[in-house]
Amino acid sequence: MSQYQAVKGTRDIFPEEATQWKYVERVVHTLASLYGFSEIRVPVFEYTELFQRGIGSTTDIVGKEMFSFQPDPKGRSLTLRPEMTAGVMRAALQKNLLSLAPVHKLYYIGELFRKERPQAGRQRQFSQFGSELIGVSSPAAVAEVITLMMHVFESLGLRGLKLRINTLGDGADRARYREALQAYFAPFHEILDDASKERLEKNPLRILDSKNPAMQELVDGAPRLYDYLNGSSLQDFEKVLFYLAERNIAYDIDHRLVRGLDYYSHTAFEVTSSELGAQDAIGGGGRYDGLARELGSTADVPASGFAVGMERLLITMEKQGLFAALNSPGPQVSIVLQQQDLLDHALQIAWRLRKAGIKTEIDLAARSMKAQMREANRIRASYALFVGTAEYTTGNYTLKNLATSEQRTLSLDAVLQILHEPAARELLE
RNA sequence: GUGAUUGUAGCUCAGUUGGUUAGAGCGCCAGGUUGUGGCCCUGGAGGCCGGGGGUUCGAGUCCCCUCAUUCACCCCA
Structure with missing residues (x-):
């Protein structure tokens, strides 16, 4: 084993796998563009406060999961981005995009960093x-975004994915629900596990999607956010479901689905794959809607x-065999040397072939x-x-x-x- | 951060109750074919058995520590 190995939680993507990535990325670019989204690339690190x-x-x-660092002892703390949305929103606000046009549709592909096991x-x-x-x-906007995502999955040939969807209501809905939840769980305080006790204080909604089976019974009896929605929140959600149904996108309503990030409101959704094990999202x-104001925007x-x-x-794609047909083409021609003193001559030929647009390989390892x-x-x-002494002296080469x-x-x-004109290949026959 | 798991050749793995020079398959290199691949045959290179310490006449095998891996918890994509 070599002295150095990839840092914990990082990995190398070797050529064979890289072709799979490129394939997926191409589909993403194509479909995002089809739906009118344009690519944005934002920095890999931001001021820590942005994410906080x-x-x-x-x-x-x-x-507990951010990679933060302080390049200058007096400077502000920076953090490797643990997700994209905050950075994209920051960029949009900084550039004042909405003054150029009322709607912006952006998409991205990029690396994120989280210090988890x-x-x-x-x-x-x-x-x-x-x-x-x-x-x-x-509702049309959320539906648009869900539709694009599902379109990508479908286009890649994925099977057996499950879309779960829920609504978190607006701020007022959630405030009332939050109180109801706290009131419900308070008598069971002794039974709650440590994590849930903490959530009860900070964000009681998150007790709902606890995986602890001991919590499950309690959660089953808890009040539902759905019952605390006001009329327009309810209508909003139903409209989203209407759009999905119209587009033949199957979904399950899951009242326990609570997204982990604080900035969500109204519709929240998650797609899971049965091929994935514990981390199946x-x-x-x-x-x-609230994120921009959180980041200092004066307008909604x-x-x-x-x-x-x-x-x-x-x-998931690998497990479903969706890369089977994806083999990168080999070179058109591979130069085979008879003896090493002809290498320079052979390299010259390789160069001529490549300049003519012919994918050429030549062995450099003697x-x-x-x-x-x-x-x-x-x-x-x-x-x-074949490049040998006979070829070198006659100028005629053996092509096999x-x-x-x-x-x-x-x-x-x-x-x-x-090599250049497929039609001419019959010369070989 | 917590728990469990696994570390033997480039890769996938054997290695019996501790006992001579640690094996196989695949891959790699070479030869069989003195200018020619895929199949076959033959040979070869390549291992401080993750690292350190301990027990023992003797440790890949037992004990401790450490590092790393993988899976799970927490949470998330």
Whole structure:
């Protein structure tokens, strides 16, 4: 084992896997554009306060999962972004985007950092793609965002995903509900686990999605937020569901779904994959009308968005065999050297082929012809081009079709022609 | 941060109640084919058995510590 290894919770993506990433990213770019979203790229680190204000200081992300640092002892604390939304909203406000147009539809693909203990489907550096629809607060906007997300999943061929959806109501709804919850749980204070006791104080809603089975019974008897919604909150939610139904997007209403970040209001949703183990959320999002004000905006800037975990998406796709057809093409021609003193000549030929747009491979490791041929075979080259003393003196080269094993000795111009024009390949037959 | 799990060749793993020079398959290199791949045969290289300490005549095997891995909890994508 080498002395150094990748830092805990980080990993390397080698070429084979990188082609999978590129494939997914291309689909994301294409579909986001289809829905009218434009790409935004924001810095990897921000002032720490941005996340404290934006995500909420009671959340675990801010409380214990941020990679923060202080480059200058007198300077402000910085933090590697643990999520995207706060940064994107900050950028939108900073540039005063809404003064240019009332609605902005942005999407991103990028790396995030959270100092958690790694496990299946969870790393300290991970990637998300997502979108933010900024400027309008309506059921249609959330539905738009959910639809794009589901469209990406469908387009990639994913099966068996579950969309769960809930509404958190508006601020007033939640305030009333919060009191009701606290009143309900208070008598059971002794029974609550430590985490839930703390949540009872800070954010009682989050007791609802506790995984502790001991809490489950209690939670089952708890009042439902749904019953505390005012008329317009209710209507809003039903309209979202209407849009989903119209688009044949299947969903389950889950009254216990409470997103972990403080900035959500009204619709919240989450998509889970059964291929993933304990960390089964592949994507999620919702509406966050309050975020902008939290970040200092004097005006309301309503918004909705989703985020999808790239790694979790890739794991699911791998398990469902969705990369099977995704093999990158080998080189058109692989040059095979007879002896090393011809290397310079062979390199010159390789250069000419490449300048002519022909994907060419040549062995630089001074290996035997047999090894070079094996390599050509391994990387699925279409042709082998032999360079030996005979070729060097006559200027005619032997081109071998590796699929049919047929070969022929030709001038370099003829070789170029065959490799360049598929129609001319019959010369070989 | 807590719990459990696993660390033996590049990879996947064997290694019996502690007992000679630690094995296999795949991969890699070479030869069989003195200018030619995929199949086959033969040979070769490659291991401080994660690290440190201890028990013992003797430790890959037992004990302790440590580092790392993986899975789970918390929480999240």
